[in-house]
């Protein structure tokens with residue numbers, strides 16, 4: 311696979327990083343305070359939108375100061391053990407880490423709050439507390455309440471979106487180095503679409519250059535239009551159902567940017583709308599269900615099985631209709647429907663969110679995982695809640711939604727009259743009437 315340009319042209323030093331002058335100054339002062347033996351903060355948190363140079367700055371800083379960068383993706387759960395391990399080793403200056411100075415980089419820490427119960431935040435806090443090396447954290451959105459303790463433990467540095475001129479300078483430099491024709495308006499259009507994201511700009515530039523040979527406004531617009539189309543499930547459905555040839559149906563699903571599982575839901579909802587004969591509907595569902603089996607297998611065994619998913623979901627569904635074989639057949643125009651399953655999920659989202667936040671709040675207070683809270687703590691808390699509602703609500707700062715959920719559990723934890731009768735039988739067995747005195 312050819313090297314992606316955003317990696318190939320990643321700045322090697324702070325000087326090459328576009329914009330972000332204030333951030334560079336702050337980082338330099340901070341790292342120099344470490345080198346002088348009086349760190350102003352143990353860790354900094356670089357936060358801001360995607361593709362503005364957070365990771366790049368950390369790497370460039372390390373390179374400029376000839377420090378080694380120990381990099382970990384914090385949101386990858388496989389790294390939890392590594393973080394704990396690094397926390398241990400970072401507490402011992404020099405020794406196990408070798409002689410060369412280090413910067414520890416924990417990328418994407420905002421990815422961890424969804425699994426905060428797995429102990430990632432305490433592990434990072436411990437690392438910051440113990441470390442004898444500078445630590446850099448990065449995040450897109452550090453404002454989740456569960457990251458409050460982390461925010462308090464670091465120096466926060468905000469990165470802004472990249473401006474139009476620095477982005478254009480960057481893209482022009484790449485065009486020159488790659489020796490490709492780039493029309494100014496085309497670059498402007500890419501930049502407008504990017505919302506200040508350098509990674510997006512460079513990826514777009516590479517896509518157009520490799521796909522069309524040169525970067526003109528027409529090519530940019532065509533690619534953007536194609537992308538929009540590929541993101542639209544209605545278009546994918548129409549392209550499959552209306553396909554006349556195998557390759558058309560297959561291209562429609564392989565090019566679709568809609569998530570495969572989601573696409574299956576769309577087909578599931580709309581097959582009976584498109585096909586009218588029962589046999590056609592049956593065959594289309596047969597293909598769809600086999601596609602679903604192969605998707606599960608692809609996840610477990612290997613992604614090369616994905617091509618069967620495409621075959622079954624594309625041509626499999628497209629040619630399930632025997633009507634298509636009839637001469638002069640024309641597909642019916644159908645108004646496709648949004649999958650009801652997704653609508654139902656959207657309707658219950660608020661409730662599901664409240665359960666999540668309730669479990670998280672209790673988990674934070676009791677230092678237990680959400681699963682433990684659900685299985686062990688909640689039944690007790692629910693019964694306590696019946697008698698001390700106000701105290702519980704104040705202690706956990708419950709929202710209306712969370713109170714509602716707790717009330718549901720309260721009802722569930724109350725024994726039914728049958729259960730009460732059963733219990734009293736067990737503990738107070740009936741005296742036998744034949745008991746002798």
Ligand SMILES: Nc1ncnc2c1ncn2[C@@H]1O[C@H](COP(=O)(O)OP(=O)(O)OP(=O)(O)O)[C@@H](O)[C@H]1O
Pocket residue numbers: 315316317319320321326327328329330358359360361362363364365366367448449450472480508509512
């Ligand atoms: N300020 C910049 N100057 C020059 N190139 C940049 C700049 N910011 C980003 N880039 C380019 O974009 C690519 C992605 O940047 P980087 O990974 O640093 O972004 P990020 O802010 O960490 O994004 P994310 O939040 O998605 O991880 C880099 O490899 C580099 O090519």
